[in-house]
Amino acid sequence: MTRVVAKFGGTSVGSVERIRHSAGLIAAAVADGETLAVVVSAMSGETDRLLGLAGEFGAALGDEETDVALAAGEQVSAALMALALREHGLQARSFLGWQAPVFTDGPPGAARIAGMDSVAFETAMDAGIVPVLAGYQGVAENGRLRTLGRGGTDLSAAALAAALGARCDIYTDVDGVFTTDPRIEPKAMRIDAISHDEMLELAAQGAKVLQPRSVEFAKARDVRMRVLSSFLDAGASKGTEIVAVGDIAERRIVSGVAYARDQARLALLGASGKSDMARQAFEALASAEVGVDMIVQAQARTPGSVNLEFSVAHRDLDRAQTALEAALPNAQLSSETGLAKVSVVGAGLRQRADVARSLFGVLGESGIVVKVLATSEIKISALIENDAVERAVRALHAAYGLDQG
């Protein structure tokens, strides 16, 4: 019997009706002879609401009590999903992260899954009971609850699928992975199959349809992963399969365009030569758990000084500034907010040096200024004004031949 972990995201459990519909998809899969374990997110908007409540008391993401509040969102939807499955005549029971248990390490608000015990799930499935795991949460070595970072239910699902040797079906509100966010570009095309590396890069650059770490996990543990729509009837979703690179029949130079809003740019001006500003800056940022992106180091116009620029997510800006001011009191620090990042991703970029030039050209023709450009093996990213994101995504999508029809 095929074992499947089916994960339902926030909009797929966003109301009583949506929970009923998603439960119907599970019932249909069971009727087809599959053995299911289910993983659910909080109802859409709920995690933000709970984060706001903790914030009223000055607690942010990263506080152990914030994690306890946030984990409640998935607790509610796990119970409601188990009840909805009962309506379909199935036996079901919910599991919270600590009950499985899902073991984590790493800080509150951004924990990693260190391992999980799937025995309780196997026992339930063998007895014809559908287990429903509350996603996004686990338990730390000190016994406290931990959440896995935003979008983390995808990771819960990938980890459970790995533990059970199951396929992992990620149900969401679009019919798979598209060449860009179909909400911004209606001409975006669904991709039948995409390689782990390209999916990982799209996700890392902001395509939130899958959480990056879940893709990494699926690749490392050889979990078969698909993205499907929970908004269609059973069997109607064509979806996207995430596959090994060798299994892609049709090679494209560019696979997709991703974007991430709310980025900030930090610039440090310091004396060149005697100090190792860059090393000190990145060490300070790493110990403050700030993810740094798009790094540029150049000799500044002022002789004898060096300029270091990089981007961070806006939500990390305060933490980054505090850490840098403490570590480099003599450097001049400035920042710019209201920025966004657009990225073109494709395995074919490896051989195409001209893509960077044409990205400048395409954005320039649309009157969009590129503030910082960064490339890696399979992506090119540009830092631009937040306001220009949608225009930039559409322009690049068209220019790289991704528009439908």
Ligand code: ADP
């Ligand atoms: P869930 O709540 O199911 O986890 P998310 O909101 O996290 O869903 O992810 C699904 C959303 O991702 C879609 O509604 C879509 O707007 C967005 N998205 C961004 N980029 C892409 C892409 N390339 N393909 C599909 N969806 C995308």
Ligand code: ASP
């Ligand atoms: N509820 C969490 C979030 O909103 C986890 C998830 O949905 O995957 O980020």
Ligand code: MG
């Ligand atoms: Mg998600």
